[in-house]
Amino acid sequence: MPTQFDPPSGTRDFLAADYEKREWAFGVLRSVFASYGFEPLQTPAFERIDVLLGKYGDEAEKLVFKILRRGEHEASGEADLALRYDMTVPLARVFAAYGSQLPTPYKRYAIGSVWRADRPGKGRFREFVQCDLDTLGSTSPLADAEVLCAHHDAMVGLGLTDFTILLNSRHVLFGLLEVFDVPEELGLGALISLDKLDKLSPIGVIDELIGRGLPDQTAMELVVTMTAPDATDRIRTLLKKSEVGITGVDEVDQILGLVTAQIPATRIVFTPRMVRGLSYYTGPIWELEAAGVPGSVGSGGRYDHLIDQLGGPEVAATGSSIGIERVLMLLSDDAGARRARLEVAVPVLGDDLATQSFALATAARAAGLRASVYLGASGKLGRQLKWASDSGARLCLIYGNAEREAGTVTVRDMVGAEQTSVPVDGIADYLADLASTLHG
Amino acid sequence: MPTQFDPPSGTRDFLAADYEKREWAFGVLRSVFASYGFEPLQTPAFERIDVLLGKYGDEAEKLVFKILRRGEHEASGEADLALRYDMTVPLARVFAAYGSQLPTPYKRYAIGSVWRADRPGKGRFREFVQCDLDTLGSTSPLADAEVLCAHHDAMVGLGLTDFTILLNSRHVLFGLLEVFDVPEELGLGALISLDKLDKLSPIGVIDELIGRGLPDQTAMELVVTMTAPDATDRIRTLLKKSEVGITGVDEVDQILGLVTAQIPATRIVFTPRMVRGLSYYTGPIWELEAAGVPGSVGSGGRYDHLIDQLGGPEVAATGSSIGIERVLMLLSDDAGARRARLEVAVPVLGDDLATQSFALATAARAAGLRASVYLGASGKLGRQLKWASDSGARLCLIYGNAEREAGTVTVRDMVGAEQTSVPVDGIADYLADLASTLHG
Numbered sequence: 001m002p003t004q005f006d007p008p009s010g011t012r013d014f015l016a017a018d019y020e021k022r023e024w025a026f027g028v029l030r031s032v033f034a035s036y037g038f039e040p041l042q043t044p045a046f047e048r049i050d051v052l053l054g055k056y057g058d059e060a061e062k063l064v065f066k067i068l069r070r071g072e073h074e075a076s077g078e079a080d081l082a083l084r085y086d087m088t089v090p091l092a093r094v095f096a097a098y099g100s101q102l103p104t105p106y107k108r109y110a111i112g113s114v115w116r117a118d119r120p121g122k123g124r125f126r127e128f129v130q131c132d133l134d135t136l137g138s139t140s141p142l143a144d145a146e147v148l149c150a151h152h153d154a155m156v157g158l159g160l161t162d163f164t165i166l167l168n169s170r171h172v173l174f175g176l177l178e179v180f181d182v183p184e185e186l187g188l189g190a191l192i193s194l195d196k197l198d199k200l201s202p203i204g205v206i207d208e209l210i211g212r213g214l215p216d217q218t219a220m221e222l223v224v225t226m227t228a229p230d231a232t233d234r235i236r237t238l239l240k241k242s243e244v245g246i247t248g249v250d251e252v253d254q255i256l257g258l259v260t261a262q263i264p265a266t267r268i269v270f271t272p273r274m275v276r277g278l279s280y281y282t283g284p285i286w287e288l289e290a291a292g293v294p295g296s297v298g299s300g301g302r303y304d305h306l307i308d309q310l311g312g313p314e315v316a317a318t319g320s321s322i323g324i325e326r327v328l329m330l331l332s333d334d335a336g337a338r339r340a341r342l343e344v345a346v347p348v349l350g351d352d353l354a355t356q357s358f359a360l361a362t363a364a365r366a367a368g369l370r371a372s373v374y375l376g377a378s379g380k381l382g383r384q385l386k387w388a389s390d391s392g393a394r395l396c397l398i399y400g401n402a403e404r405e406a407g408t409v410t411v412r413d414m415v416g417a418e419q420t421s422v423p424v425d426g427i428a429d430y431l432a433d434l435a436s437t438l439h440g
Numbered sequence: 441m442p443t444q445f446d447p448p449s450g451t452r453d454f455l456a457a458d459y460e461k462r463e464w465a466f467g468v469l470r471s472v473f474a475s476y477g478f479e480p481l482q483t484p485a486f487e488r489i490d491v492l493l494g495k496y497g498d499e500a501e502k503l504v505f506k507i508l509r510r511g512e513h514e515a516s517g518e519a520d521l522a523l524r525y526d527m528t529v530p531l532a533r534v535f536a537a538y539g540s541q542l543p544t545p546y547k548r549y550a551i552g553s554v555w556r557a558d559r560p561g562k563g564r565f566r567e568f569v570q571c572d573l574d575t576l577g578s579t580s581p582l583a584d585a586e587v588l589c590a591h592h593d594a595m596v597g598l599g600l601t602d603f604t605i606l607l608n609s610r611h612v613l614f615g616l617l618e619v620f621d622v623p624e625e626l627g628l629g630a631l632i633s634l635d636k637l638d639k640l641s642p643i644g645v646i647d648e649l650i651g652r653g654l655p656d657q658t659a660m661e662l663v664v665t666m667t668a669p670d671a672t673d674r675i676r677t678l679l680k681k682s683e684v685g686i687t688g689v690d691e692v693d694q695i696l697g698l699v700t701a702q703i704p705a706t707r708i709v710f711t712p713r714m715v716r717g718l719s720y721y722t723g724p725i726w727e728l729e730a731a732g733v734p735g736s737v738g739s740g741g742r743y744d745h746l747i748d749q750l751g752g753p754e755v756a757a758t759g760s761s762i763g764i765e766r767v768l769m770l771l772s773d774d775a776g777a778r779r780a781r782l783e784v785a786v787p788v789l790g791d792d793l794a795t796q797s798f799a800l801a802t803a804a805r806a807a808g809l810r811a812s813v814y815l816g817a818s819g820k821l822g823r824q825l826k827w828a829s830d831s832g833a834r835l836c837l838i839y840g841n842a843e844r845e846a847g848t849v850t851v852r853d854m855v856g857a858e859q860t861s862v863p864v865d866g867i868a869d870y871l872a873d874l875a876s877t878l879h880g
Contacts, residue, residue: 005537011484044451077517097445138815
């Protein structure tokens with residue numbers, strides 16, 4: 001039941017555990033991307049509305065969050081700004097704005113929120129993080145291979161190994177259409193239908209192809225070839241008859257050759273029937289499938305004309321997008337967790353002992369431990385130990401009247417409940433030893 | 441001159457160097473806050489408009505970015521959502537929503553963008569980061585001291601030591617008003633004028649106080665006392681006559697006593713004339729001044745009724761806000777920089793050598809080095825070495841026809857331009873040694 005205190009529909013509050021998990025994952029991604037020499041880029045949450053609109057198509061544009069003009073213009077009901085819908089339009093704008101200041105090629109990653117007024121549902125949000133990796137200004141297959149390896153390494157860095165990269169090229173698809181004599185005007189539609197071979201039955205796809213106007217025989221042969229157990233071999237042979245087909249197979253083989261040192265051969269598969277819905281790809285394309293997740297957890301490819309179409313300059317480009325919200329769902333809840341939990345808790349056993357207790361927490365932090373004093377109103381040790389335990393602390397530093405008289409601190413292990421007496425002037429060394437034990 | 445490719449007015453694009461500097465600073469803050477047991481919290485970029493409006497006052501609300509309703513409702517020109525204006529209203533909502541799931545007390549930090557449609561200017565942005573640290577649910581002065589120490593440590597962690605914490609209490613101010621017989625209805629106005637003692641001349645402040653209706657003698661004595669070289673001592677003596685004044689001085693002294701182990705005495709000063717404009721503070725208040733920066737670089741205090749006024753439950757609270765955008769301006773440009781720059785560059789000297797070059801970059805990354813192959817179109821070594829140098833690489837791994845025949849890799853130092861031959865099967869060890877030299 002939503003209440004007045006829930007976050008807006010389709011958005012989430014991230015409390016400590018979720019936040020730590022997400023930050024840990026983003027940190028892994030940043031570090032992998034940096035290891036390949038990709039630079040970070042962060043653009044504003046909103047863009048001028050003319051930068052955003054006219055780029056995504058009518059259906060998508062209904063999902064853009066628009067920002068009302070302000071002051072005297074508010075009453076007009078018009079919008080002049082809109083929240084970021086993806087990371088690619090801002091990239092095109094940045095590349096146009098700073099071109100000469102940027103390295104060539106410009107290898108950048110962006111990890112940040114985007115906003116879409118989609119109908120919220122399970123795993124579907126109105127505010128979610130996109131993670132994009134792109135190289136602008138290189139036509140080399142090395143650039144495609146590099147993006148793909150970095151994407152692969154990011155998954156592995158997050159602890160995920162049970163995934164497959166489906167690799168194809170738009171030229172393979174165009175070659176198939178040529179070899180099977182699909183009329184040019186039906187080509188794109190035929191590809192859209194073939195893309196459904198993982199959802200519909202082969203017969204269903206044949207029906208759809210015939211519905212689109214393909215001759216029965218063509219539709220059947222196309223589907224039979226693409227669903228055969230030895231489809232890839234058959235298609236490799238068939239494509240030798242098509243120049244564009246040869247180009248496509250070469251692209252795929254070049255990438256497969258380049259990535260061998262980094263990506264296990266079982267984890268990357270030439271998949272001729274994989275289409276990728278989006279029409280802007282111009283060369284190699286890929287999609288990541290993970291065990292237990294329907295659909296893809298990431299995808300990418302070469303898109304040599306898109307930056308220009310989005311309002312930037314004409315530049316060759318290749319990139320990959322990690323479906324990070326889905327990937328996060330694959331990670332265990334304790335991935336990267338507990339990093340913000342307390343290690344040392346310090347009870348406060350009387351107002352006149354507060355300064356010493358506060359100083360003990362300070363000493364623990366100086367030793368590199370996460371530490372806090374008790375901030376509540378109870379003077380009872382039992383109540384304060386419960387707080388220490390709830391906070392996840394490994395140990396308590398207890399300094400009461402008895403300890404003051406003896407010149408010691410009682411160290412209580414919160415797991416075994418053993419207690420040790422440590423002289424006050426030895427506590428700094430004790431805490432330093434503890435820190436090296438806990439943090440290796 | 442703004443162009444069509446600039447980010448929207450008052451917002452910024454953060455390219456690599458800026459981004460790295462900012463992320464480094466945020467990382468330092470997160471780590472300091474965690475060391476005190478503060479938890480992270482992240483709320484959505486926007487809230488429902490009824491959550492935000494009616495909380496900040498009319499002037500502030502003009503600065504709220506409102507989001508237009510969508511679909512069939514867009515034409516209404518009405519807004520149903522608005523971008524986050526600060527971190528405190530979302531904190532109040534979260535505390536109301538998740539109260540029982542949160543630790544007691546709830547110690548949280550939030551680092552994130554807020555948006556205000558202010559007139560952009562030097563150092564004034566419409567999208568900027570706020571960094572807040574708050575403890576909800578503790579009335580203890582230990583909580584105030586802890587927030588203050590964490591704020592202090594965050595500044596030191598960023599490498600800043602030339603700053604002063606001005607400490608006061610609202611009760612000190614109320615005590616002063618009582619001792620000087622300022623009529624109750626003139627109290628708040630008098631404090632607002634006294635707050636200007638660091639900007640206006642004493643005479644100017646006296647004039648303003650008289651303008652507000654204070655008797656001439658009261659206005660003069662108040663200002664003379666507060667600007668005297670021994671103002672603090674005089675005020676300590678005077679306040680012994682006022683119960684609320686005694687409470688205030690006690691609050692200040694308690695905090696000064698608690699923080700001695702952590703904050704050098706020269707860096708924290710009881711400053712009775714410091715008022716803090718905001719009216720919601722209820723106890724201790726503080727403000728950070730840094731050398732060379734007009735105004736404050738951070739501030740905080742106890743605000744025991746604010747969460748309730750903002751729509752949350754009644755809860756005692758204390759917190760501090762780091763003026764992180766101003767603090768970032770104090771940091772040198774290379775703070776935390778170069779972390780994303782390349783260490784190893786690998787030229788590609790022919791299509792038939794691309795796989796080996798790509799594998800060399802992979803080997804360098806496996807050794808923990810940031811590495812990339814050349815992705816451009818030039819086959820010339822000189823051109824590729826220029827790219828390597830521009831990328832900031834420490835060395836190049838060169839593998840051409842000569843190296844292929846000799847079974848070696850040429851390692852070129854990009855600083856001294858010396859070259860070394862390393863056998864292909866020894867390159868992994870070579871790179872591992874290099875990584876331990878570079879990264880300690």
